Structures are given as structure tokens and as C-alpha cells.
Amino acid sequence: MRHRSLAAVLSTLFMGLGQLYNRQYLKGLLIAAVEALAIFTFLPNLGKAIWGVYTLGEKTQGFEKVGKVTVRVEGDHSIYLLISGLITLFLFAIFLAIYIMNIRDAYRTGAARDAGKKPASFKETFAYVTDKKFPHLMLSIPAAGVLFLTIMPIVFMIMLAFTNYASPNHIPPKSLVDWVGFGTFANLLTLKTWSGTFVGVFTWTIIWAVIATVTTYFGGILVALLIESKGVRFKKMWRTIFILPYAIPQLISLLAMRNLFNGQFGPINQYLGYFGLGKLPWLTDPFWAKVTVIIVNMWIGIPVTMVLILGILTAIPKDMYEAADVDGATGFQKFRIITMPFILFSTAPILITAFAGNINNFNVIFLLTNGDPVNGNYQYAGSTDLLVTWLYKLTLNNSQFNMASAIGIIIFLIVASFSIWNYRRTRSFKEEDMIQ
Template sequence: MGHKRVKAAVLSLVVLGLGQIFNRQYVKGIILLLIDILGITFFSNTLAHAIWGIYTLGEAPSQMVLVDGITKNVPGDHSIFLLIEGIIVLILFLIFVSIYIYGVRDAYQVGKACDQGELTPGVKLFKYKTDKFPYVLLILPAIGVLFITVMPVIFMILVSFTNYFAPEHIPPANLVSWTGFQTYIDLVQLKMWSSTFFGVLSWTVIWAIIATTTCYFGGLLVALLIQQKGIRFKSAWRTIFILPYAIPQIISLLVMRNLFNGQFGPINQYLAFFGLDKIPWLTDPLWAKVTVIVVNMWVGIPVSLILILGILTSIHRDLYEAAEVDGASAYQKFRVITLPMVMFATAPVLIMQFAGNINNFNVIYLMTNGDPKVGDYRFAGATDLLVTWLYKLTLDNSQFNIASAVGIVIFIMVASLSIWSFRKTASFREEDIIQ
């Protein structure tokens, strides 16, 4: 008893796949053996170089050298390429180690089943535990998430600990080096960065709260009005209010930008026609913030409207009839029946809208481009959010290390607030109701 499981585990530990072949799982054993051969061959040539690349970020930059009277470019190390390649190799190595651990564990478990008489020689043991089949199907999307989502996040985190910024440390002419937490220290202590960071951060939080609440409760109000008794042509009203959502957002926002143009916009033209002063909708910091909030309501309320309309139609009429029998007023029915049921169903979506507004790039960039300018802000304007400031830092000014630090701040804000808020919602705590 117990000899088969030990032999299978030891064989897989020595050479991946041998334990499965010993257990007569020939298909699985051959697949794991091929993975073992490919892995050892690949990592023997790349793993050491990947670790060296991440540790040093290169030693020799590209140089222009005069050879026989001709200036030639001598390629050197590219710090960013070395960092990216190193991350990819290390991720692949972790996947390989995970497969190796799985192979040893699987060989032991199948051997244990054979020792206990649950499986007998001659059966097709590679079909053992078919309940694991869903995990096989999840492998491909999991790998996609790993390389498309996780790897860029890791890269961004690592870049924030370097001096990767223009023009002194841009490869391949110059190398990048590790600077530890200096970027984060500069972001909160160095005045030319800290004033911008805290100013943009505070506006981002204010914007996210106001934009979320106005769109959500605006959509709730419109939905309640449409669903009122006696309102005719409900389908027509729904269609009218959903149209702003159906039109591509870029078109709506560019039209709004022209409407609110301070000099030639139709809104200010009408104000001037009636003898009123023109309003600096997009050129005054306060008015620009008010304008983007109003425009965001125009494009955001239909989203909440569609969601809440569906929930309102699903609330059983018996609840309202029972409340009317008890003498409840319209406000009491709304407070006790409508609002709790709507909030219960939409709380996770509300949290997602809040997180989305923190990263609401389109409205800010297309309406104001982050402007108007603020004197002591560095590469940012009065309406810039962290995400639009990050865009300007990278695409316009090549301040990649500061941008990476800002990206980490955005990630921490969105992830922590979303997870904490979602866990506090009734729909999360009462998840077992729908299971």
C-alpha cells in the first residue's frame, strides 16, 4: 500500500510526465514530458539573461561610432526592452513551475487512487476526475489575462521605481536605472509635482462623486416620471431619453464643445442677443468644471435610465397595492419599496460607475482637453483628472516614471474603493439568495 503513489510522484519530480506514464496516463504524460523538454530548453537560454536584464537594466547604451570615416550606430542595451523581456520570461517560468507542481501532485493523487483500489490498471486514467474539465477550458483566457492585463500592471509598477523620463534617460541612447521610491517621494514632496498631484487628485475625487450621483439619481428621477400612472406614450419617452446614449459619445461631446464655445458658441450668442454677458464656459476653471459635469449628465443619465427602468418594471404591483391599503403616501412607497429594491439591484453597477468616472477620459479630454491652464500645475489643467494627466505625462511629455506612479495611485484608488464598497452592498452579502 502506498508504493505506487510515491513512485509516481518521484518519477514526475525527476522528469515531468514520467509519473503519469507510470500511472498509464499516456496522453497526459506525453504532453507534460514535451512541456518539460521545451521548458528546460527555453529557460536554460533565457532565464539568466532575463534576471540580469531586470537587475541591471542594461550596461551599454547605443552609441554613434566613427568607423573608416563613416558614422555608424553601434547597438547597445535597451533598458525598457530588457525589462519587458525579463517580465515575460519570469511569468512564463512561473507558469512552468506551476505546471511542474501540478504534474507531481497529479501523479501522486492518481497513484494514491490506484493504491486504494479506486482505479485499476487498464482503464483510461487520463480521463480521471473529469470534474476538472472546466479548469482546462479556463486556462486560455487565464493566460490572456495574465499577459494582457497583469503583465502591463507589473511593468507599470516597475517603471515607477526607475528614472525613465525625458530627455536624460530615454533608451536606446541612454540607459534607465533603478531609483527606488524616489518617484513617489517627488510626487508628494517636490513642490512642482505635489501641487499638481494633490490638486488633480482632489478634483478627481470630487468629479467622481458628483458625476456618479448626478447621473444615477438623474436617471432614477426620469425613470420614475416615465413609469408614473397616467403618462401616455411611455415607449416614445423612453426612446427620446435613450437617444443621447445611442449616439456615439465622441459626436455628442464635440457638438457640446462647440455649443459651449465662449466666443462663437450658440449658447453665448443667445445670451448676448438678450443683452446678457457671455459666460466663459470652458475658459474659467470653475465654469469649466460645472460645464463638464452638466455634459456628463447628458451622456450618463441614459445609462442609469435604461438600467433602472428594467428594475422598476420587475417590482411586483402587489407591494404597492398593499402599501396603499395601509395608507402609505407616494413618498413612503418610494422610500420603503422602490428605492431599496432599486439600490439592491444596482449597487454593484453604481460602484462600477464610480470607478468608471475616476477614469472618465472621454468627457474631460474631448470637452476641455484638461484646460483651462493653472499657473502652478505641471503638465495639467483645472479640469484634468488623474487619467488625463497621466495621458499628457506619457504621450506629450515622456514623463514615464511619474506617469507610472500616477497609474499606481489610480489602480489603488479604484481597486480598494470598488472592493470595499462592493463587499458592503446588500447584493454581495445576500448573494446566497440567488444561488
């Protein structure tokens, strides 16, 4: 048997044996220590982890009478079993990847020995890893963080959508949680109470995202063009004034706006009353509440776009405008042919991101209206609730975790599909030249 085959077989039997066979002693011991650590930590719990994820528990918490005393008997906690099972399975996946790399490393080193080459020493291996593989080594740390702090919670949320984890009858440890397949999605789309709420909130979410994105984007362009117009003096002062709404924390701005638009005591309604225009139900009427959140979002969002557009305008070559003047182009023609293409080329990906962000714009809705006014036809949602604020209410206020998880999946599919499709269609993604 050749060195490569024997080394691969030994590393298959136990990690590090192939490296020891290839006379890479320190490297082999370190790799063997990884498997030893896995054996003494999470590998013995692998079977229980699979059982926990598969069954979500079999015994509920209860009380038993022992003699004359009634004692509480701990049962299985379905959510704890699911979380601990996921952690163990993710650790096993990492271990499996290291195990495969260990076999490949032993095989390649054995192949080098078959070719008459000397196996790399530990010092040479360390120098190779810290030089050629340094980016991979440094990226492994944040990659592990993303795996356990981002990917695993997403997987956990997705799995909850296929359970009946909701109050009042399926909250552990009092009761167990069961797998229900696509039952949650079916209830969301077919039960009248849930489907009516979902359609209404979803429709308003899309309308809100489109209007909020368009108004802040083109409003920012308009303000930037006005500031940069010839003849406008004190440009720095105007930039400073218009950036103030963005510089102030949103929490303060939105709570202040909530008081300003108060229907009974707000200053805005008082001013309207002074001029005999009457009071408007800014936050208590469904239509006016939606108008209010759009206006306030413009107040917060336009400065962001304005700053971005100001930077783009300064980067446009002046000789293009001079050439347009020579050709007799009007101001609108220069804007349509020169300015707007440059702006769109630079901001198209950001525009897509803004739309996705407005779909999940939790702060403006929650802090300004809290999703109100109340809508009697909706299930746990108000007239201005977005999908994301409805999701918040379902989890924090009403313990409808499975339904909230299903809505979270739907939000992800909408945002991801729209963003990928539109981003791939932008010229900036295709890296085309600005001038054809």
C-alpha cells in the first residue's frame, strides 16, 4: 500500500494518525487533540441532539405524589432541545469539515512522499498557513461568529415556522411543541382572521416601501440640486441646516414628532386651529396616520439622500456641462442626459437597499404610531403596522412564535428576491461604461 493510501486510511480511523505516519508529529498530535476534544465534549450528545430536534421532547412538566408530598417533575423543554440540538449539529458539521480536511491533508502529504519529496515540517507548515493562508485563517474567526450568531438563529427561526409553538396551549415547559409541517403557512394564508390581516398588512408594507423610497430619494436629489444651483449663497449653511434632522437620533426625532402631531394637544393642530383650518386626526385616523408616517419619514430620510447626491454631483466632470452648453442644451436636458444617469449609476444599489430597508423600517412605525390606530378586522395588528412590526407584536406581546417565524420567512423571501433580481439588472452590477 502506498504512503498516500495508508495515511488516508489512518486519518480516517482517527484524526492525526495519518500525519503521525507521515512523520509530522506535532501537527498530528494537534489534529488528534481536536478529535479528542470533540469526543469528550459534544460528540457523546450527538444522538440526544438528533432525538431532541426530531421529537422536540416526549415528557411534559407535571406533578407526582410521592408518599404524602406532591413534587414537581421536570419534563422536556422543546425549545431548549431544539436550540441545544442545533448547536450540537453545527459543531458536528464543523468537526466533519475538519475531519475531511484532515484526511485530504494526510493523503496529499503521503502522495508527496510517494513522489520522493520530504514532508513539510511543523515550522514550514506554520509559515505556510500564516503567509499563504493568512486571509483564510483570519476569516475563520468572523466566519464562526456568523455561523453561530447569524446563520444558526435564522435556521432556528425557520424551524419554528414548522411547529405549533404558540400560546396558550403550546408553550413549554407546561406543554410540548410539535412539528406541524406547512400548517402554519396554511393557516396564515387560508384562515380568514390571519389571511385578511396578512393581505392588508402586506399591501400596506409594499405601498409604504415604494412611497417612502421614492419620496426620500427624489426629495434628496431635489434638495441637493437646489443647494448646488448657481446663485445660491451660503451653501455650507444650507447643507448644515438640512443635515440636522439626520444628525439627531431617530428616537428623539420620532418621539418629538409624535408629540407635534398629537391630535388634541400637538402644536401642529393648534397652529391649524389659529388659522381656522380645524384639527386633523394625524395619528388616530387610518388614512391620516399613514400620511403622517410618510411625511415624517421624508423629514428623516431626505437628508441622507441629499448628502449622498451632493458627493456624486461634485464628481461629475464639469467639461461635460460645458460641452452641453456649447451644444445649446437646456437645464432640463443637461439634468436628463448628464446628471441623472450619473446619479442612477452610482446610487442604484443603494436605492435597492433603501427599498429593502423601508420594508423593514421598524423605527418610524413603532416609535411614531406603534402600528395604530387599532383595526378591528386585523389579528394583533393596527392600520399602520408593517410586516416587521406585526411580527414584533406577535412575538413580544402575544407569543405567536410560529406565525411570526412564518412571516419572517416571507419577509426574507420578498426582500432577497427583489434585491437580487434588481441588483443584477443594474448597470453598476454589470460594470458597464457610463458612456456608450
